[in-house]
Amino acid sequence: MPVLCVSCGPDVTSEPSAKTPSKADALTVFFTGNVLGELKPCGCIGGQLGGLSRRAAIFNRVSKDKRLIIDTGSLVEGRSEQDVIKFNIILQAFRQLYYDLVSLSEEDIETGRNVGLLDSAGSLFNIISPHHRSEANIPAKFTKSLFLKDKTVVVTIAAFDAKSTPIEQVGQLFSSGPDNSSAQVSSQSKLNILILNHCDDAIIDFIAKRIPVVDCIVRPSESDEPIVADSPNKKPFVFSVGRFGRYVCGLNITESPAYKGKPRLSFLTVQVTEELEEDASLVQLYKDYQQLVGERNLLEKYPRFPLSNDLEYTGSESCKGCHEYEYEKWSQKAHAHAYATLERVGSQLDPECVSCHVVGMEYESGFVSEQKTGHMKNVGCENCHGPGSEHIRTEGVTALTEPKSGCIDCHTPEHSGEYAGNEGDFLEKIVHWREPRSDESVK
Ligand code: HEC
Ligand code: HEC
Ligand code: HEC
Ligand code: HEC
Numbered sequence: 207m208p209v210l211c212v213s214c215g216p217d218v219t220s221e222p223s224a225k226t227p228s229k230a231d232a233l234t235v236f237f238t239g240n241v242l243g244e245l246k247p248c249g250c251i252g253g254q255l256g257g258l259s260r261r262a263a264i265f266n267r268v269s270k271d272k273r274l275i276i277d278t279g280s281l282v283e284g285r286s287e288q289d290v291i292k293f294n295i296i297l298q299a300f301r302q303l304y305y306d307l308v309s310l311s312e313e314d315i316e317t318g319r320n321v322g323l324l325d326s327a328g329s330l331f332n333i334i335s336p337h338h339r340s341e342a343n344i345p346a347k348f349t350k351s352l353f354l355k356d357k358t359v360v361v362t363i364a365a366f367d368a369k370s371t372p373i374e375q376v377g378q379l380f381s382s383g384p385d386n387s388s389a390q391v392s393s394q395s396k397l398n399i400l401i402l403n404h405c406d407d408a409i410i411d412f413i414a415k416r417i418p419v420v421d422c423i424v425r426p427s428e429s430d431e432p433i434v435a436d437s438p439n440k441k442p443f444v445f446s447v448g449r450f451g452r453y454v455c456g457l458n459i460t461e462s463p464a465y466k467g468k469p470r471l472s473f474l475t476v477q478v479t480e481e482l483e484e485d486a487s488l489v490q491l492y493k494d495y496q497q498l499v500g501e502r503n504l505l506e507k508y509p510r511f512p513l514s515n516d517l518e519y520t521g522s523e524s525c526k527g528c529h530e531y532e533y534e535k536w537s538q539k540a541h542a543h544a545y546a547t548l549e550r551v552g553s554q555l556d557p558e559c560v561s562c563h564v565v566g567m568e569y570e571s572g573f574v575s576e577q578k579t580g581h582m583k584n585v586g587c588e589n590c591h592g593p594g595s596e597h598i599r600t601e602g603v604t605a606l607t608e609p610k611s612g613c614i615d616c617h618t619p620e621h622s623g624e625y626a627g628n629e630g631d632f633l634e635k636i637v638h639w640r641e642p643r644s645d646e647s648v649k
Contacts, residue, residue, distance in 0.1 A: 239278030255452035259488035336367035438471035500555035518571035521581035535638030541585035
């Protein structure tokens with residue numbers, strides 16, 4: 207029995223699947239969304255969740271003819287040049303991961319249209335959008351039939367803009383089109399999934415009471431983790447997928463006599479952990495991304511501001527002459543090779559990484575590039591003590607800023623999970639001053 211696509215539209219993502227029907231008696235609809243440009247965790251600390259390259263290991267647990275892979279949209283956070291590069295990379299990643307469907311948000315459509323990527327997206331996988339009215343060629347729903355033993359499960363996914371459209375109209379989205387399987391209605395069941403761009407309890411209540419055709423609602427994510435309300439067999443089943451690609455959600459569909467021919471649903475959330483094997487082509491795609499970021503010169507284009515009071519950064523070398531002891535000590539610590547760390551992982555041209563691994567990237571006198579400002583590489587003296595120009599000009603008379611408070615600017619929970627609560631230990635590890643601290647730190 208061939209897998210037939212009830213809706214029409216390019217079905218480029220499903221591999222030839224019309225071979226002998228498999229005996230498996232479970233289907234899975236995978237959901238991701240709100241990746242918000244997080245192609246991969248930064249790697250500043252171990253144990254981080256996420257990364258497009260690790261999703262394949264989860265999807266591939268289910269054979270292609272037994273699964274649907276859906277992204278609910280919000281691909282990037284803004285519209286900067288870097289966001290646009292990410293947008294394009296994410297589209298390619300979705301294709302390489304065999305996504306069946308992507309529901310584009312209003313922002314996704316804007317971003318894609320501005321850079322001419324909307325048409326290509328539609329040729330890579332199916333797209334839907336609640337904002338289809340503004341974009342005539344994007345439908346609001348997608349339907350595909352999957353086979354559960356000898357039963358057909360017709361899965362319809364619709365996107366709905368609850369901000370601009372009266373909620374009553376949700377029902378129309380699922381009104382069946384031409385029913386091409388009427389001969390076998392009894393062996394067919396439907397699963398209707400609604401992706402909402404805006405949601406509150408009143409909307410859920412209304413749908414539960416008045417639009418029983420909706421089986422499942424994907425609501426916008428307000429947290430990084432997926433949130434599940436109630437059991438999957440309570441209608442409608444409501445969940446959100448979380449943010450930044452840290453989890454993959456799945457709706458498992460199995461046969462169940464207890465549900466009188468209605469398939470039984472169960473819900474799973476899978477953490478995208480470092481233990482999952484990376485997909486080689488997606489690892490390469492991330493390298494392509496790093497290369498593009500470099501070629502576009504994003505680091506040099508980064509907006510830079512002057513420091514107040516005409517101060518300037520001078521680089522760690524410039525402190526060495528008068529503070530040799532401190533300089534030597536510092537150069538043996540992790541901070542002194544923070545830029546090499548980025549080179550090791552290939553992110554030394556990515557402003558999103560460089561900002562915390564060099565001196566003063568946001569300022570005119572700070573780091574621009576290895577070639578132009580090699581002396582500003584690494585986390586240097588001035589990251590903590592402040593810009594040194596006046597201090598040097600006055601040979602130490604002008605005091606520098608108090609250093610301890612600055613740690614948290616870089617040692618954030620995301621990039622240094624251990625820092626909060628262990629400030630003392632971290633400070634201990636960077637000691638480069640004479641202990642006990644003497645008032646004659648200059649020798
Ligand atoms: C907000 C500041 C910040 C940003 C942005 C940042 N880092 Fe880091 N990074 C840190 C801090 C702080 C550490 C040390 C964390 C610790 O040990 O607790 C670190 C450590 C690392 C390490 C581990 C060093 C080691 O060997 O232990 C790597 C690798 C790294 N960062 C890569 C990156 C990459 C790649 C990016 C961009 C995607 C990035 N960082 C962006 C602050 C940052
Ligand atoms: C020309 C010599 C000279 C250079 C170069 C110099 N310092 Fe100093 N620094 C001094 C002297 C002298 C003192 C002692 C001032 C005092 O105790 O009143 C001092 C004190 C300090 C102190 C302790 C008191 C304070 O102001 O917080 C720090 C920290 C410091 N310097 C950091 C730096 C850093 C960072 C650089 C490089 C940007 C640097 N110095 C470059 C001469 C220098
Ligand atoms: C400009 C950003 C920045 C600031 C400010 C900063 N750090 Fe760091 N810190 C880093 C980065 C980046 C690394 C990772 C360096 C590497 O290994 O490549 C790091 C690493 C460390 C490490 C080594 C962690 C390990 O386990 O190896 C310690 C300890 C540390 N920082 C303590 C501090 C303390 C204490 C302060 C404040 C006085 C501070 N840092 C301020 C960026 C910063
Ligand atoms: C990660 C932040 C950080 C970096 C990088 C750093 N320092 Fe410090 N430095 C500190 C802290 C914190 C203290 C201790 C200050 C205190 O206890 O009041 C300190 C103390 C000092 C002191 C002694 C100050 C005094 O009052 O006795 C000097 C001098 C000094 N640093 C110079 C340097 C020089 C030179 C460099 C670069 C080669 C450097 N530091 C790099 C954070 C940093």
